[in-house]
Amino acid sequence: MTEQRESPHVVVLGGGLAGVACAHRLGDEGVRVTLVDRNDYHQFQPLLYQVATSQLPAEDIARPHRAIFREHPTVRIHTADVAEIDVENLALTLSDGERITGSHLVIAAGARPEYFGVPGAAEHAFALYSVADAERLRRHLQSTIRSTDPDEGALDVVVVGGGPTGVEIAGALTELMTALVATERLSKPGKITVVDRGDALLGAFSDKSHDYAHERLTRQGADPRLGTGVAAVHADRVEFDDGSTIATQTVIWGGGESAASxxxxxxxxxxxxxxxIDVQPDLTVDGHPQVYAIGDVANIPAKDGTILPQLGSVAQQSGTWAADNILREVHGDKAKPFHYKDKGIMAMIGRNAAVAEVGRHRHQMEGPLAFAAWLGVHAMLLSGAHSKTDAFMSWAWDYFDRDHAATVEWSTAPQRIAWGDDSADVPHIIVDRGDSTTSAGSN
Ligand SMILES: Cc1cc2nc3c(=O)[nH]c(=O)nc-3n(C[C@H](O)[C@H](O)[C@H](O)COP(=O)(O)OP(=O)(O)OC[C@H]3O[C@@H](n4cnc5c(N)ncnc54)[C@H](O)[C@@H]3O)c2cc1C
Structure with missing residues (x-):
């Protein structure tokens, strides 16, 4: 690289896996960065279902941005809601009217649930995109269990979407029900139905994985209902496109996502x-070489012309790559097309049950081997926010290995990730319950 020409100031919108990876790389090189996120913490979405089913406290999968960038003095954290992106002027307008302008703009705002216009879905279904969402669902399940008679089906849950999110949350819910029955908090488990329009669970995986997921989830007590679409969601029931209904107070939406609003x-x-946002192979926005879009908010082209999936490893790698391209440009070099190192696809169905497809030929694995692959990839994703990935590894092996009925606790999780006791590491999680706003854990 040639000598640096000018001092850049990179404005990053979003402190998820993509934005944090980008800011980290730039901060390592002493570049001035302003990272803007509506939350003062980073959240690790792959473990949201653990929070929703009381197996981990929300604080364990969120970490304050300030703690993450403690060693990066050139990275400034700004906690605010962004109201407008001004691509022409490389600026963000915050909800209070303040404007932040940079030499480069990186859009890493992530995704939100897509309800495909299904009536009532946005109002009545639980999404699972943030720790606040997971905490809201946990509290709803908790109050439903405490206040209702399971014999009347009040605990029955409908999970919409049979992809990895739907399968993982359904698996965790069956474990929760089993544990609550084993500890005599419930007389019988709620029924978990997983609905998908397609003809298999984990549609993007191989037939072998479809069968494995179907068999494991069914054995754990869930009821996959395939070839069925959701026509409407109500407060007390779901209507399907074949005219049937299921009475339920709990619908969980894992049925699709679109770019952040x-x-x-x-x-x-x-x-x-x-x-x-459609991006060029080098992750810039067409016509705006100083504007990048990365992670779930972007359609990132793969080498074969397809679009890369919305995965943690794509987000993290695109973040680092965008930073490197900014550094190249600042040093007078050409930006390079993004090259994704495929880590495979995987899903956790429950304790002792995981499935993974890795490598160029999508080698299929099940059980402990698949879990080991899952663990390796997720430890790497977590390493962007935590240096103590060994704490995560030891918690995860313990979770995977154990006899499940004994471990699920109801209000506070029994087996925490031992991140350490630094008080600066505690995130400030706000949960809007519709009626009031409270801090997570203040139940
Ligand atoms: C339930 C679930 C499970 C998953 N499991 C896996 C898995 O097992 N493996 C895997 O590889 N991937 C998994 N994923 C996908 C993976 O988590 C995402 O691909 C990844 O987190 C995307 O990172 P990102 O940085 O693009 O977006 P995000 O992590 O969503 O970050 C976006 C950030 O932008 C902020 N933001 C958005 N709009 C604004 C605004 N207007 N103002 C201020 N801030 C804003 C948000 O607060 C957020 O912090 C899962 C996703 C979900 C939802």
């Missing part, structure tokens, strides 16, 4: 599938 505030951006 703030993308709609920007002009001059081309959006495609899922309302995501």
């Amino acid at each position: 703030v993308v709609g505030s920007a002009t001059g951006l081309t959006t495609g599938r899922g309302g995501r």
